[in-house]
Amino acid sequence: MITTKNCVIRLSRYKNALNRFKSLGFVKVFSDNLADAVGVTSSQVRKDFSIFGISGNKKGGYKVDELVEKINIILGKNEIQQVILVGAGHMGKALLKYKGFEKEGMKIVACFDVDPTKLNREAQTPILSTKEMKDFVQSRRIKVGIIAVPDAAAQAVLDQMLEAGIKGVLNFAPITLRGAEDTVVNNVNIELELENVIYYVNALGKASRANENQDFKI
Amino acid sequence: MITTKNCVIRLSRYKNALNRFKSLGFVKVFSDNLADAVGVTSSQVRKDFSIFGISGNKKGGYKVDELVEKINIILGKNEIQQVILVGAGHMGKALLKYKGFEKEGMKIVACFDVDPTKLNREAQTPILSTKEMKDFVQSRRIKVGIIAVPDAAAQAVLDQMLEAGIKGVLNFAPITLRGAEDTVVNNVNIELELENVIYYVNALGKASRANENQDFKI
DNA sequence: TAGATTGTTAATCGATTAACAATC
DNA sequence: TAGATTGTTAATCGATTAACAATC
Known part of the structure; x- marks a missing residue:
């Protein structure tokens, strides 16, 4: 099983999004819904699931309860x-x-x-x-x-x-x-994270002053 | 100027490493020293510097004081x-x-x-x-x-x-x-970061129990 | 000078995305 | 069935690394 750091983090995000869907009464979701909620592509969602061996139903999407359960097991959240x-x-x-x-x-x-x-x-x-x-x-x-x-x-x-x-x-x-x-x-370096925000604020400021937004990618 | 999120974060790490080098009495450093301190390759260090227009001295490495100053300006740390x-x-x-x-x-x-x-x-x-x-x-x-x-x-x-x-x-x-x-x-999602640690601890545990360490990449 | 290090280009690697066959 | 969605493969994209000419 080849996993990458990012794809485990995304798994947590999917879980959080699913809990929100659940509280809204959703019974099933499509990869598209999850993609929108987390801010990734639906390809990414399906790819991540396939890496962890999670499968849904062709055409039918994923049952929220089952999906949350599967992710919780993968993340070790089935026990305290x-x-x-x-x-x-x-x-x-x-x-x-x-x-x-x-x-x-x-x-x-x-x-x-x-x-x-x-x-x-x-x-x-x-x-x-x-x-x-x-x-x-x-x-x-x-x-x-x-x-x-x-x-x-x-x-x-x-x-x-x-x-x-x-x-x-x-x-x-x-x-x-x-x-x-x-x-x-x-x-988790809090100073560094704040420093990072400050950098981009300054960069955005410079970019907008110089009308060079297109040169910046965050 | 094309920058990436990671390369700004590394810039902060270089700065932190440089301050440690400085307190140890270093006057100049080579890309190799910084690479070791931060855990990246020396190519990465030089590449990052070139992205931000930081240059050193061929053969002579980088003067610690000058380098810290340049990085601080880029990161907006020249003023409070x-x-x-x-x-x-x-x-x-x-x-x-x-x-x-x-x-x-x-x-x-x-x-x-x-x-x-x-x-x-x-x-x-x-x-x-x-x-x-x-x-x-x-x-x-x-x-x-x-x-x-x-x-x-x-x-x-x-x-x-x-x-x-x-x-x-x-x-x-x-x-x-x-x-x-x-x-x-x-x-910065603290729960998610802890969840992530737990995932890898479980994964490492499973891997060592099954002697399949080579299948895991973190 | 000879040796060492930078700066940059090209090659590699890995992650993301697009596309599409399978299928419900 | 027709339309829609999954699961996976291939293509693309971007980031990292290796290599090396320039040069001090």
């Missing part, structure tokens, strides 16, 4: 995914309180921090000492973690997580981390 | 970029307190929320009523904003921002927003 979080700073706390994860079947089961003043074992999601992380991860066989620590600490935290048995990491520290062979690290 | 934030919930507050933006010459100058209990005009970064947004944006000619509101409110907030004159938006609401012709919307 337990995730740990390292870093109880501003970003970490925001993630802890974020409702979106549970809605999507992902649950932060514990948070870890090196700062003793931040610990709180009684909280709904306990904030524990980073020293306890390895035991916690191993006893619960947790495979996924989130890093929300300052950049200077991020690499060391990643090393500790991988050593504890974590296989996949979502990193919010503004430094590109790279994992080992059989692990995944997904870097 | 004023940004507004809409949404003073958990994520919004975390972004307000986030130190990384100012370090990178980007400053959140005001936050807006519809909830009157959240307003705080005296805070270091004032939290104002969303009703005041348009005036604020127009009088200060602000072009960039961040959305950190629940998904159900996101589209309406985007419309208000564009109407006020905002040209570029970084959206953290878990719904893909699309802007108008001459605007940029960059969607």
Whole structure:
């Protein structure tokens, strides 16, 4: 099975679009509907589905319920995914309180921090000492973690997580981390994303001032 | 000038790597050094630079200071970029307190929320009523904003921002927003990013259990 | 100079799209 | 059936990489 990063991300987007279709009462959808909703071509939709072995009905489109179910299985959403979080700073706390994860079947089961003043074992999601992380991860066989620590600490935290048995990491520290062979690290660099927006705003501004829009492609 | 999304993002990464090289005392770097630091090929580095009209010295590599300066100008980092934030919930507050933006010459100058209990005009970064947004944006000619509101409110907030004159938006609401012709919307969907990590962890797990690693490409 | 590195062109690679046979 | 839609193959498009002349 050859998959590409983009096509997994699109699968998540199809799922989100399908849930919206479902709440609108749709029972079946065509590749065209999904394409419009996600902003891709219908060829792309059918191609993506064929990569993951998802098939619909010739002429009949796809049944929304079945399709959501198939995608959820592929994305591992048929069971609740337990995730740990390292870093109880501003970003970490925001993630802890974020409702979106549970809605999507992902649950932060514990948070870890090196700062003793931040610990709180009684909280709904306990904030524990980073020293306890390895035991916690191993006893619960947790495979996924989130890093929300300052950049200077991020690499060391990643090393500790991988050593504890974590296989996949979502990193919010503004430094590109790279994992080992059989692990995944997904870097979300907020500064960089904002920088990117600023670049295009300036580029668009220059383009419109010079009437050269056609030279810009975003 | 034909540019691609990826090549602007790489430009930010080069800049970050260069700052690290600088702090290590490097005066000049070669395309090879940057390639290693960012995880691309040296061809890619030189190609990217040529797209942006950045040139170095044949044989002599690139002078770190000059290169950083050139990249900063391209990315619009030669002056402080004023940004507004809409949404003073958990994520919004975390972004307000986030130190990384100012370090990178980007400053959140005001936050807006519809909830009157959240307003705080005296805070270091004032939290104002969303009703005041348009005036604020127009009088200060602000072009960039961040959305950190629940998904159900996101589209309406985007419309208000564009109407006020905002040209570029970084959206953290878990719904893909699309802007108008001459605007940029960059969607950062945290749920989707975590979902993506989970997919690959499961895929790697399956691959290693089945000894089929060669069938997976990430 | 000889060796090394840039800048750019051509080749390769991969991802997207168009087209269409199969078929309901 | 006729019309419409899937699933897949082939064509296209764009991005990355390799190669190398220029040159310091």
